[in-house]
Amino acid sequence: MKAAVAATAVVLAVLVQAVLVNRLALPGGAAPDLVVLAVTGVALFTGPVAGACTGFAAGLALDLLPPADHELGRGALVLCLAGYAIAAMRAPEKRTGAQPYAVAAAATLGTALLFAFIGLVVGDARFGVLDVLLAATLTLLMTLVVSPLVLWPLTAAMRRLTRESYASFATAPWAGGMGG
Amino acid sequence: MPRGAPKARLALGVLVAASVALIVLDSRDGVNPVTGAARLAGETAFAPLSAGVSALSGPMSGALDTVAAAPGAADRIAELEKANQDLRAELAARDRDAGRSAQLGDLLHLSGLGGYEIVPAQAVTRVSPRGYADAVTLDVGTRDGVAEDMTVINGDGLVGRVVQAGRSTSTVLLITDGASAVGARLEGSREIGVADGGSGFLGDGAPLRFELMSADARVKEGDRVVTLGSHDGTPFVPGVPVGTVTEVEKTPGAITRTADLEPAVDIGTLDVVGVVVGGPPEDPRDSVLPPRERPGDAAEPASGGDPADAADEPAAEDDAGDGAARDTEEAEAAEPSAPADAPPPDGGGTEGDPAREEDAAAGAPGGDGPEGR
Structure with a gap:
């Protein structure tokens, strides 16, 4: 159940991002990153492996869908690391209040910078450091603006489902491990 | 890594390796x-989805774009x-x-020839509210130094x-007006005489009629008439x-x-x-x-003596002129005659000043020269 919700959320986020958000002509050429929000929301309530897999799948989907403006695997690598990190550092207190938003903000900034860094390493000559910083800032702001729309329902649903699974598997030592 | 660390790290390593392999x-x-x-x-998965969204949101997205670009578009439209x-x-x-030049x-x-200090203006309208008056509106007014009862020339x-001076416009009664x-x-x-405007309501066609004071004055066709001038030029x-x-x-x-x-x-x-x-x-x-078009017209023996006349007779002429001007003003009766306070010599007069000096030096002889021939 939890896996189904998580998968649905990520797929929806990817599709909306690719089909709808990326075509909006927003100021600065940046766009809110719904996929990072979805991955964050999922990874906060799953284990590292599930988080990494979720991020990898979401990133790969984004890489595959047009526009193909970067190498295949760049988004997958970035989001995979993000999902893993969030899930590995997760703690129960990170799931309540404003904590998910702080985590999402850090994830957004981190993915944006890492994405650009890989681009620099690979030899993407389309941007410089200033462009990267500006784009990352814009993306962060826009993502934070729309983050409640994604994070609030997602974390609510995941929290409910996680509580249920904790209720059933509270005693199991691996309960949080492969929970996704 | 808290739980299941080795396994998780293995999974992460596999995924990262896959990503890097893909990137490479x-x-x-x-x-x-x-x-x-x-x-x-x-692309295969994306194309139909995107097309669907386009079909659904095309108008909306267009509207969104329009709205997003609206402030700029308004500016752009105004600019264009x-x-x-x-x-x-x-x-x-x-x-x-x-x-115009x-x-x-x-x-x-x-x-410059006459030594007049002028404010250039443009006749903006030909005012005739009832169709009676022959008047125009100028685009200068009191802020430009224009006051009532000033001479208007071209x-x-x-x-x-000028019969009415507003702040930024003034009304000029033309010499052809019946009340002028x-x-x-x-x-x-x-x-000397009086030039009456002839294009009144029942005007007989002659725009100006010149009435000489003296019955035995000699006047013939082709003679030219200049203003006599009045007290303080008003x-x-x-x-x-x-x-x-x-x-x-x-x-x-x-x-x-x-x-x-x-x-x-x-x-x-105008x-x-x-x-x-x-x-x-x-x-x-x-x-x-202006110089005569037909210099051989003779009949100008008097003009040869003009410089001398001008030197010693302006006072007498002016007195006579004053009388005539006052008479005509009283004859008009209908119009309030403004006190003849000296007009402020500013605003646009800059062009007049050098010209006046120039004229004082050379204008009068230059004007007489052709006539003397």
Whole structure:
């Protein structure tokens, strides 16, 4: 159940991002990153492996869908690391209040910078450091603006489902491990 | 890593390796079968979804774009409209500019000859609220130093006088108006008279009628008439060409002699005019009149003596002129005659000043020269 919700959320986020958000002509050429929000929301309530897999799948989907403006695997690598990190550092207190938003903000900034860094390493000559910083800032702001729309329902649903699974598997030592 | 760390790290390592492999594969030149197929799959999945969203959200997205671009679009539209207007105006003005420039040149020439200090103006409307008055509105007013009862001239001669001075506009009663009377003097003689506007409501066609004070004055066709001038140059400064005699009425036994005048100014095509805000220091006499077209016309023995006359007789002439002007003003009766306070010598007078000095030095002899021939 939890896996189904998580998968649905990520797929929806990817599709909306690719089909709808990326075509909006927003100021600065940046766009809110719904996929990072979805991955964050999922990874906060799953284990590292599930988080990494979720991020990898979401990133790969984004890489595959047009526009193909970067190498295949760049988004997958970035989001995979993000999902893993969030899930590995997760703690129960990170799931309540404003904590998910702080985590999402850090994830957004981190993915944006890492994405650009890989681009620099690979030899993407389309941007410089200033462009990267500006784009990352814009993306962060826009993502934070729309983050409640994604994070609030997602974390609510995941929290409910996680509580249920904790209720059933509270005693199991691996309960949080492969929970996704 | 808290729980299941080795397993998780293994999974992460596999995924990262896969990602890096994909990046490396894809960043190599040429078409790679693996990434090419993957991208093709992605496009295949994306195309219908995107097309669907486009179909659904096309109008909405267009509207969104329009709304997003609206402030800029408004500016852009305004900018383009302004540019369009400017270009139109420029195009329309191009034809007029040459004519306007020539008129302004004539005006400055005339005011320089007479030593008049002028404020250039443009006749903006031909006001005739009831169809009776022959008046125009100028685009200058009290803020430009224009006051009531100032002389208005253009490059050819006398236009009229200011009867109403607003802050930024003023109304000029043209000399052809039925209520206008100008104290005037025959060129080259001391015969004085009054030039009445003839285009009244029941005008008989002659735009100006010149009534001489003296019954035995000699006047003939082709004689030219200049303003006599009045006290302090109000309302008319001396020496401005008024018109040319076209017909002398033969009325034996009449107390006065009258003649029809053709105005020096083409009243119908007024454009650039000048309001005289400062009269000449001394009567320019006939020096403002353009040289005769027929120098062999003789009949100018008197003009040879003009410089001498001008030197010793302006006072007497002015006195007579004053009387005539006052008479005519009283005859008009309907109009409030403003006190003859000295007009402020500012605003636009800068062009007049050097010209006046120039005129004082060379203008009078220059004007007389051709006539003496």
